[in-house]
Amino acid sequence: MSPSWKRWRADERRRLFSRKIKIFPSILAADFSRLGEEIKAVEAATADGIHIDVMDGRFVPNLTVGPMVVGATRGVTSLPLDVHLMIVEPDHLIPEFIKMGATCITVHVEACPHLHRTIQHIRRSGAHTGIAINPATPLSTIEEMVSEIDLLLIMTVNPGFGGQKFIPAMRKKIETARKMIDESGRAVALSVDGGIGIDNIRSLADAGADVFVSGSAIFCSPHYPTTLGEMRRAIEA
Numbered sequence: 001m002s003p004s005w006k007r008w009r010a011d012e013r014r015r016l017f018s019r020k021i022k023i024f025p026s027i028l029a030a031d032f033s034r035l036g037e038e039i040k041a042v043e044a045a046t047a048d049g050i051h052i053d054v055m056d057g058r059f060v061p062n063l064t065v066g067p068m069v070v071g072a073t074r075g076v077t078s079l080p081l082d083v084h085l086m087i088v089e090p091d092h093l094i095p096e097f098i099k100m101g102a103t104c105i106t107v108h109v110e111a112c113p114h115l116h117r118t119i120q121h122i123r124r125s126g127a128h129t130g131i132a133i134n135p136a137t138p139l140s141t142i143e144e145m146v147s148e149i150d151l152l153l154i155m156t157v158n159p160g161f162g163g164q165k166f167i168p169a170m171r172k173k174i175e176t177a178r179k180m181i182d183e184s185g186r187a188v189a190l191s192v193d194g195g196i197g198i199d200n201i202r203s204l205a206d207a208g209a210d211v212f213v214s215g216s217a218i219f220c221s222p223h224y225p226t227t228l229g230e231m232r233r234a235i236e237a
Helices: 003-017 032-044 067-076 090-099 115-124 139-148 170-184 201-207 224-236
Strands: 022-025 050-055 081-086 104-108 128-133 151-155 189-193 211-214
Touching (some): 022 224, 032 224, 050 067, 067 090, 104 151, 115 128, 128 139, 170 201, 201 211
Parallel strands (some): 104 128
Antiparallel strands (some): 022 050
């Protein structure tokens, strides 16, 4: 890895993984007929990054996008891109997503039988590392991996479709995950994804989350700057 590439990745890490609260709109809920405009609109509305859900119809019952959409997204924004792989056997596609501009690759513990190997593969390929965990999966399955990752994503709905309601029991899981991260001494970002909006974002920030993935609450709203501003004010109230 060249010195300039290392510096760029270090800058990306500061933008993506500092403890400051961050909001990542999920393009799953965007209007794909004008995706470039949608991404530019949320960037102008002070989004901190873009969340891209990749689904394969096997790990989850839905199909979404591949590396080319990641490349197209990178072509219209300099924001960090968190590429969330909801796919089986992700290892063979990881280099392609990174080549297309992914800042962070997040894989599911449930989809990776050799999770440590997959995480090391991501790191060696030049991206930041994330692990996602489904609502019914206990945190004990990733406890030994906290020291190896940059981001832990708690799914607060069952993955596969946008617009679902937040599962209330996940708040306790977020609190437990924050304690696990703090005790590790690692600067791991704690992200939440699913049913996140103005009404619950403050409660989840209090529980310890610092990166909020939100799709429908942003892209189905009439004015993105107003919605993102209300989310930030709810956290700071």
